[in-house]
Amino acid sequence: MSFESDLLAILPRLRRFAASLSRDRADADDLCQAALEKALRARDQWQPGTRLDSWMYRIMRNLWIDEGRSRQRAARTFAPEEAGEHVGHAGDRDVEAHVMLSDVDRAMRSLPEEQREAIALVLVEGLSYKEAAEVLDIPMGTLTSRLVRGRGALIELLGEAA
Amino acid sequence: MTDIDETMLIALVDGELDEVSRRRIERAVAEDPALAARLDMHVRLRDRLADHYAPIEAEPVPAAMRALLQAEAKVVPLARPVAARRHAWMTGGAIAASLLLGLGIGHFSGGGDGPVAVEQGTMVAQGELASALETQLASAQDSAPIRIGLSFRRKGGGWCRSFEGQAISGVACRQEQGWQVQQLVPGSGQETAYRQASSGDARLMATVDALMDGSPLDAAQEKAAKARRWQ
Numbered sequence: 057m058s059f060e061s062d063l064l065a066i067l068p069r070l071r072r073f074a075a076s077l078s079r080d081r082a083d084a085d086d087l088c089q090a091a092l093e094k095a096l097r098a099r100d101q102w103q104p105g106t107r108l109d110s111w112m113y114r115i116m117r118n119l120w121i122d123e124g125r126s127r128q129r130a131a132r133t134f135a136p137e138e139a140g141e142h143v144g145h146a147g148d149r150d151v152e153a154h155v156m157l158s159d160v161d162r163a164m165r166s167l168p169e170e171q172r173e174a175i176a177l178v179l180v181e182g183l184s185y186k187e188a189a190e191v192l193d194i195p196m197g198t199l200t201s202r203l204v205r206g207r208g209a210l211i212e213l214l215g216e217a218a
Numbered sequence: 219m220t221d222i223d224e225t226m227l228i229a230l231v232d233g234e235l236d237e238v239s240r241r242r243i244e245r246a247v248a249e250d251p252a253l254a255a256r257l258d259m260h261v262r263l264r265d266r267l268a269d270h271y272a273p274i275e276a277e278p279v280p281a282a283m284r285a286l287l288q289a290e291a292k293v294v295p296l297a298r299p300v301a302a303r304r305h306a307w308m309t310g311g312a313i314a315a316s317l318l319l320g321l322g323i324g325h326f327s328g329g330g331d332g333p334v335a336v337e338q339g340t341m342v343a344q345g346e347l348a349s350a351l352e353t354q355l356a357s358a359q360d361s362a363p364i365r366i367g368l369s370f371r372r373k374g375g376g377w378c379r380s381f382e383g384q385a386i387s388g389v390a391c392r393q394e395q396g397w398q399v400q401q402l403v404p405g406s407g408q409e410t411a412y413r414q415a416s417s418g419d420a421r422l423m424a425t426v427d428a429l430m431d432g433s434p435l436d437a438a439q440e441k442a443a444k445a446r447r448w449q
Contacts, residue, residue, distance in 0.1 A: 058406060060287040060288065061287075061365060063287050064279070064284065064287045064288075065360070067279050067283060067284075067287075068274075068275040068276070068277070068279060069275055071274055071275070071277070071279070072271050072272075072274040072275045075271060075274050076267075076271050085280060085283075088283065089282065089283055089286070092283060092286055092287065093286065096286075096287075158270065160266065160267065160270040161270075164267075175267070178232055179232075179263075179264050179267045179268065180267055180268060180271045182268075184233075184234065185229075185232065185234050200225050200228075200229070201225075203228060203232075204224050204225055204228060207228060207260065207263060208224075210263055210267075211259055211260075211263055214263070214266070
């Protein structure tokens with residue numbers, strides 16, 4: 057199988073991972089598309105025989121973090137002007153977006169990035185602790201403590217119905 | 219109370235415990251209703267998250283992503299597709315015929331056992347290629363020798379599919395009698411000198427673009443078209 061067809065085979069899972077990281081499905085597919093483009097450019101860096109899915113998860117996660125930083129920069133740069141022109145507007149939009157989201161989406165979004173990515177890899181993608189720790193480049197102990205804290209927060213947010 | 223902490227409880231739920239630890243916790247859970255309730259909560263949380271995101275995995279992949287991976291399928295970095303096309307390639311049947319000759323594929327008498335035969339002046343898929351085009355789904359072809367790329371409706375009606383094999387890749391459209399090959403390029407197994415000259419994918423994508431009405435079929439549409447025998 058070629059590199060591309062291997063990517064195509066795991067693409068449904070990559071989209072799922074993107075969705076569990078992102079604020080909405082459009083962001084998720086943008087992230088996924090960007091990750092595929094990056095993977096195709098960086099294909100020489102992938103070592104055959106290692107797990108392509110883990111490699112892709114790492115690319116996506118790093119892209120997401122980088123993008124998050126630029127989102128924050130953009131928010132800092134544009135927020136004052138926007139707040140001046142449309143007072144209260146951004147807040148309203150935020151409320152609307154929340155209404156559209158399911159409880160699980162909302163709860164996941166409220167987690168700190170580092171807990172959400174750990175939860176996404178282990179609980180949604182089904183990676184082992186070892187695999188997830190490697191993707192995130194953190195020690196196992198750090199991973200498990202993020203899983204404990206993330207789960208605690210989710211259970212609190214989702215209530216007894218979790 | 220027991221000495222079972224939250225980390226061990228979730229490790230059990232995540233399938234990370236060895237047999238001995240697992241049994242120890244299961245015994246503790248059996249004796250302690252409060253612990254059992256916490257375990258149950260973690261099991262339900264994991265199930266709920268998995269169920270919530272599962273439908274995304276089942277969705278057909280967006281056409282843009284599929285096309286990106288299929289368009290890149292055989293790009294050889296040394297040869298820019300545009301340059302290759304300008305210098306080395308004509309269009310249509312002339313390319314296909316010269317490739318057939320150059321690669322030594324095909325039995326022009328109309329019979330034989332190659333993937334392509336010439337019948338009444340047109341190239342027609344036969345054997346393994348014909349059966350892949352007729353029956354293979356892009357979503358289920360892990361180890362198939364010939365891989366189906368895009369399936370799509372042709373302008374003016376009818377169905378076409380792109381394919382990729384070791385020896386040849388191309389685009390074929392379903393006619394009444396079978397699959398008429400629209401274009402052939404060297405396949406993924408060709409040596410560099412030949413592949414550089416072709417970078418086949420760019421021209422196949424151009425052919426697909428020129429033929430296609432709308433966007434490629436998703437997995438469900440592909441399955442339905444196959445079930446109707448591409449009629």
